Amino acid sequence: MADMKCNVAVVLMHDHLDGDLAREEVIQLQQHLVQCPSCYARYESLERTDALVKALPIEKAPDYLSDKIMKSLPSPRRPAAWTSWVRRHPAVSAAAIFLVVMLSSFVSMWNQSQELSVSGPDLEHVIIEGKKVIVPAGQKVTGDLTVVNGDVQVLGDLDGNLTVIDGNLTPLASTAHIAGEIKTIDRAVDWFWYKVSSYFGTLAYGS
Ligand SMILES: [Zn+2]
Numbered sequence: 001m002a003d004m005k006c007n008v009a010v011v012l013m014h015d016h017l018d019g020d021l022a023r024e025e026v027i028q029l030q031q032h033l034v035q036c037p038s039c040y041a042r043y044e045s046l047e048r049t050d051a052l053v054k055a056l057p058i059e060k061a062p063d064y065l066s067d068k069i070m071k072s073l074p075s076p077r078r079p080a081a082w083t084s085w086v087r088r089h090p091a092v093s094a095a096a097i098f099l100v101v102m103l104s105s106f107v108s109m110w111n112q113s114q115e116l117s118v119s120g121p122d123l124e125h126v127i128i129e130g131k132k133v134i135v136p137a138g139q140k141v142t143g144d145l146t147v148v149n150g151d152v153q154v155l156g157d158l159d160g161n162l163t164v165i166d167g168n169l170t171p172l173a174s175t176a177h178i179a180g181e182i183k184t185i186d187r188a189v190d191w192f193w194y195k196v197s198s199y200f201g202t203l204a205y206g207s
Helices: 006-017 023-035 037-055 063-072 081-088 090-113 187-205
Strands: 117-119 127-129 132-135 140-142 145-148 151-154 157-159 162-165 182-185
Touching: 006 023, 006 037, 023 037, 037 090, 132 145, 151 162
Parallel strands: 132 151, 140 157, 145 162, 162 182
Antiparallel strands: 117 145, 127 132
8 A cells, every 4th residue: 555645644643633533544644654754743643632632720701702713714725725624624623723712811900900000109209190100300219119001201210129010111211311220011911921922842752
């Protein structure tokens, strides 16, 4: 029998993971995997993804979402590799997309729910206008200044550390002087990347 082509092997892999492959075909697939390191690696990673997605706490994406995702896919007359994979694994794909939608809505929720908060030992010399926090020119603010969810502009002296969390720091004016360190932290983005990288870390290294 002639050697199986890699593209045939890939189709069989998906069928095998879905559990609908005849015994004969399983044997053919195994024979190919033994000979073809790249297909073997691909099969291993597919298998891991499959196991991971099955282990997700989300049992099922809402029906309306699955429908929406399925309808938004290009027509099967122009099949791309990933869309045919999605069509072949609707539940898995919907769960994965649902997870991404959940993550991004969590991030936007987080951004919306945060009120401006300014802290430090010397707020007397700081001007707060709406979401703007200004250290005015010619003023000296003693100690650290921490601003959450605000736009910070430093025109004067800050005799300590400046920490801007989930906000913006306007480039320092020439009159500005900050004695300590400047730190800007985007918690939502950090959280998001932490989640994303740990998700892909699991894929890459197994459990
Ligand atoms: Zn191959």
